Amino acid sequence: MKIGAHVSSAGTLDSSIERAQEIGAEAIQIFVSPPQNWAFKTRDESEFELFRQKATEAKIEPIFLHGIYLINLATPKEVNLEKAIDSLKRYLNTCAKLGGSGVIFHVGSHLGKGIDSVLPQVIEALKRVLHDAPEDVDLVLENNAGQGRNIGAHFDELAKIIKPVNDPRLKVCLDTAHTFASGYNITTPDSVASTAKEFTDILGESALVAVHANDSKVDLGEQRDRHENIGDGFIGNEGFQALLAHPLFQSIPFFLEVPGYDGKGPDRKNVEALKKLRGQALSSV
Ligand SMILES: [Zn+2]
Ligand SMILES: [Zn+2]
Incomplete structure (x- = not known):
């Protein structure tokens, strides 16, 4: 599996490729617009072309947005639902232009109403997003830590969304910090095996397309989203080595979203820590 990282795409999009090379990342995840803002920047074809060219030269792949x-696909506000659908469509189209594999996103919060009452809206919204989206790009639901009444902390909740939409492009990204904080143990080979089995039983092996590799500042089941550098949190090196050794994750890219040792996000030290664990995992299986 590739060891990748979330990197900044500030400036022109191709600048993210250089940032990946600086830290030794083999794959990348990027934003294509400021994540706290609805505004979407239209870009020239030449910018996409330059990105694809640099990514190919640097052998950076896969690329996720x-x-x-x-x-929040469960929002009670009609105007925000329309904005969310529009944003996802734009991201999927941009992803296709960049030669990317998929768009990873957070479904949102039911704000206390319970998942069952918002499910029809979420399913309908996803169908609309996928209706005229590119054929070769996945729409990827990220699991969360279970904080703030967010939807999709548990595998059965993700299945409740994915099964009725019934589209092969609707996939899952597992964030290790969220998985652990929402109550799935992944600290040892045995616990990784049982969590992976639960995932496969409920969602199927083919649902998984990406992992966010983050250690956790909070302990098992604490339902808080606090990323930590690899090996410094409650998941620990043994947990990451077990994940990297498990068959479910063999062809899945791992993307770091860690705070970094200088607080600026994924860095070479974290990339190298994960590469080292990958080497140990591969020699252990
Ligand atoms: Zn995320
Ligand atoms: Zn994440």
């Missing part, structure tokens, strides 16, 4: 943080 991360959707903006304002999206």
Whole structure:
């Protein structure tokens, strides 16, 4: 599996490729607009072309986009639902132009109403997003830590959304910090095996297309979203080595979203820590 990272795409999009090379990342996740803002920047074909060219030269792949943080497909506000659908469509189209694999995003919060009452709206919204989206780009639901009445902390909740939409492009990204904080143990080979089995039983192996590799500042089941550098949190090196050794994750790219040792996000030290664990995992299986 590739060891990748979320990198900044500030400036022109191709600048993210250089940032990936600086830290040794083999794959990347980027935003294509500021994540706290609905505004979407239109870009020239030449910018997409330059990005694709540099990514190919640097052998950076796969490429995933991360959707903006304002999206909540369970929102009670009609205008915000329309903005969210529009944002995801734009991201999927941009992803196709960049030669990317998919758009990872957070479904949102039911704000206390319960998942069952918002489910029809979420399903309908996803169908609309996928209706005229490119054929070769996935729309990827990220699991969360279970904080703030967010939807999709548990595998059965993700299945409740994915099964009725019934589209092969609707996939899952597992964030290790969120997985652990929402109550799935992944600290040892045995616990990774049982969490992976639960995932496969409920969602199927083919649902998984990406992992966000983050250690956790909070302990198992604490339902808070606090990323930590690899090996410094409650998941620990043994947990990451077990994940990297498990068959479910063999062809899945891992993207770091860690705070970094200088507080500026994924850095070479974290990339190298994960690469080292990958080497140990591969020699152990
Ligand atoms: Zn995310
Ligand atoms: Zn994440």
